[in-house]
Amino acid sequence: xxxxxxxxxxxxxxxxxxxxxxxxxxxxxxxxxxxxxxxxxxxxxxxxxxxxxxxxxxxxxxxxxxxxxxxxxxxxxxxxxxxxxxxxxxxxxxxxxxxxxxxxxxxxxxxxxxxxxxxxxxxxxxxxxxxxxxxxxxxxxxxxxxx
Amino acid sequence: xxxxxxxxxxxxxxxxxxxxxxxxxxxxxxxxxxxxxxxxxxxxxxxxxxxxxxxxxxxxxxxxxxxxxxxxxxxxxxxxxxxxxxxxxxxxxxxxxxxxxxxxxxxxxxxxxxxxxxxxxxxxxxxxxxxxxxxxxxxxxxxxxxxxxxxx
Numbered sequence: 001x002x003x004x005x006x007x008x009x010x011x012x013x014x015x016x017x018x019x020x021x022x023x024x025x026x027x028x029x030x031x032x033x034x035x036x037x038x039x040x041x042x043x044x045x046x047x048x049x050x051x052x053x054x055x056x057x058x059x060x061x062x063x064x065x066x067x068x069x070x071x072x073x074x075x076x077x078x079x080x081x082x083x084x085x086x087x088x089x090x091x092x093x094x095x096x097x098x099x100x101x102x103x104x105x106x107x108x109x110x111x112x113x114x115x116x117x118x119x120x121x122x123x124x125x126x127x128x129x130x131x132x133x134x135x136x137x138x139x140x141x142x143x144x145x146x147x
Numbered sequence: 148x149x150x151x152x153x154x155x156x157x158x159x160x161x162x163x164x165x166x167x168x169x170x171x172x173x174x175x176x177x178x179x180x181x182x183x184x185x186x187x188x189x190x191x192x193x194x195x196x197x198x199x200x201x202x203x204x205x206x207x208x209x210x211x212x213x214x215x216x217x218x219x220x221x222x223x224x225x226x227x228x229x230x231x232x233x234x235x236x237x238x239x240x241x242x243x244x245x246x247x248x249x250x251x252x253x254x255x256x257x258x259x260x261x262x263x264x265x266x267x268x269x270x271x272x273x274x275x276x277x278x279x280x281x282x283x284x285x286x287x288x289x290x291x292x293x294x295x296x297x298x299x
Contacts, residue, residue, distance in 0.1 A: 001168065001171050001172075001175075020293055024293075027172070027175050027176060028175075119287060132283050132284060132287065133283060133284055136267060136268070136269060136283050136296065136299075137269055139267070139298070139299055140298055140299055141298055142164070142165070142168065142295065142296060142297055142298050143267075143295070143296040144293060144294070144295050144296075145283075145287055145293060145294040145295075145296070146293045147287065147290075147291065147292070147293060147294075
């Protein structure tokens, strides 16, 4: 069925994402690449823009990047654990930039036949819907959205 | 995973590819398979130009148009059933009329659905191509199961 799958993760996937993803992966037994995109170019933060001074804003953005790094480590550990329990192997890739653009670029460079995305729980500032819609418009492979 | 695999098809190449995945998933996961073709009721709000400005002409046009759509839907579903049966997979087929997103959501609730399979809505040109139209963002908020979208 699917031989080469790209799983793009942001670290805030709903509970049960890994379980459902592993059920699908176990059926198809493909080569799995897990991609995490650290979002860069964070320049606009609503009220922060108005309230914070230049230095504070920079510190705030650095704080966001630190959180992203921490998330990356957690995602890697979760997939490592999943690979050990299912006896499967996965490749781990990290990119920096705009998530939809980076995911499309990765899809174009690799020979992937399926993209798996998770969804984020509803909360202010979550942008996963924009990623999904953008993917749908530009994607040539199949897409699996796991809630 | 428990529950049916639900394919909502529009007969496009994207739906054909998605349908193959639905059959393979039903086969490997031993889950029941159901295929639905939705006739969007939005056509009923079509007022038309001068040439269908009388009630009788408009009704004749709607009947002619609905017959055409229904016949197309039957052909698409029959083709899919044949493909599934060739692989030894039984499939329940159905034509539904209503608001596309609402019908999709209802179909996933009863019976319980483990995977919703859809064509890419951008795979066919708009207007006359009559492809399945839905907003993925809005749909993914309403549907509880994973959503599989066929290639563009």
